[in-house]
Amino acid sequence: MGNEQTLLFVLNDAPYGSERSFNGLRLAINLNEQEIETKINVFLMSDSVSCALPKQAPGEGYHVQQMLEILIAQGAEVKLCKTCCNARGISELPLIEGAEIGTLDDLSMWTLQADKVICF
Known part of the structure; x- marks a missing residue:
């Protein structure tokens, strides 16, 4: 576990209409599947907060x-x-x-603890 990387993903866009949140989540999932151990934190800001609402029913394509x-x-x-x-x-x-x-304090702590911060 000594080689584990902590990665913070900060998403800003709505789940649909733009593919930014989709692409951020896609990368996060793929990084979790690599040989290097990762600790992923995802902070949803702006319109991306709606990504975590249940009962989404997108017509077709990806499902945030x-x-x-x-x-x-x-x-x-x-x-x-x-x-x-x-x-x-x-x-x-x-x-x-x-x-x-969460709060801005949570985001601040995650940022300080992260090896990498990735924004979408």
Whole structure:
């Protein structure tokens, strides 16, 4: 475990309409499948906070909720920006299992602890 890398993914875009969040999650999942051990943290900001809402039913193509669930099952931590959730009126809505509301302090600590910070 001495070679483990801690990676922080900061996502900003809505789950659909742009592929930025999709591409960030795709990379995170793929990194977890490499031979080098990783610790993945995902912080959802701005419109990406809606990525962690349950019961998504995209017509076809990728499914961001499922991708987050895969990452969580792989051991990733997922937090949503509290300020961003409040601004969008979703603070009281249920989230997918394993995701939780976080703060700027959480993001700051994850940033300081990360070997790499990747923003989408």
